[in-house]
Amino acid sequence: MSSTAALIATLKAELKAAGLTYADLARELRMAESSIKRMFAKGDMPLTRIDEIARVLKTDFAELARRVADAQPLRRELSDEQERAVVADRKLLLVAICCLSQWSFEQIVSSYTINEAETVKCLAKLDRLGIIELKALNRYRLRVAKTLRWRPNGPVMRYFREHVVGDYFSGGFDGDGEMLTLVHGQIGSGLAESFNQRLARIAQDFAQQHVADQKLPPEHKRPYTIVVGMRSWLFSVFRDLKR
Structure with missing residues (x-):
């Protein structure tokens, strides 16, 4: 999304959050509602107009810019x-x-x-x-x-x-909360992506739990590291035995 499109999207979101319609904005700016709709549809408005809309929203351009930045992926x-x-x-x-x-x-x-x-x-x-x-x-x-x-x-x-x-x-991977598992097998090539997505969800769950547990006192937490990997691979010491 371009910067201009992101700004327009942010303005629309701010109007909706404030409970303001295009008709309400038109009255505040003393413009025709059709002109407001056209302006938002084309995404073409000068900085002075953006400042006027910001005034109606009881904010300023700097705050709008921050919200645009926050909304970026x-x-x-x-x-x-x-x-x-x-x-x-x-x-x-x-x-x-x-x-x-x-x-x-x-x-x-x-x-x-x-x-x-x-x-x-x-x-x-x-x-x-x-x-x-x-x-x-x-x-x-x-x-x-x-x-x-x-x-x-x-x-x-x-x-x-x-x-x-x-x-x-x-490490031995034999401590409290530790594990090391090596699984080898052959599966349909089309299923590999499905497993990758499930492994990615586990990584995301771990990341979210880390954030949730930030509030816990240090003595109630321990550092853990998950290494997630999946690849088409055969152990090197066996490769020369492969038919």
Whole structure:
């Protein structure tokens, strides 16, 4: 959706929320209702007209712009350039992961040996990268989806393969709330996407539960990491035995 179309859609939503019809708006602006309808249908209105509509809505252009931004769909994947910037700095990567987990500024500073100035610097860089929108008092809004998908062969996944995968799978997976299951089989190729969607829902459920449990005291929570993957694959030590 273009910026203009998004603004028109926001104005329509604000009019509806305020209980105002096109006829009501026409009376306030001293215009014909047909002109109002035509203006919204074509999406063609000068800034002065937008300011007048904002006045009727008891708001201003800055607030409308914020609402347009809030209504935009969140990114589900970053560019290669954005990912390279994130993994180039270990502390920036850590703060990025904390932001994706919706940690507060205070949680980050109290949990890791990154001082306030360093954390602010990282948040400001994430804002410039378009990953968050940094607000007053070091608060922020995510500009990416909570279930952001790192590029399959991008900089972040390469970093994790090199530095994280071995550490993750070296555990016994025998602790409280842990499990490791390896299932191999052959299924109809058309069913693979169905399983992928179900696995994605599990990841989404976990992400939503994480957000819901943010209010719990620290002593009632433990950090967990789910790794979800599915691929057409045969273990390398068996490949030479394949007929």
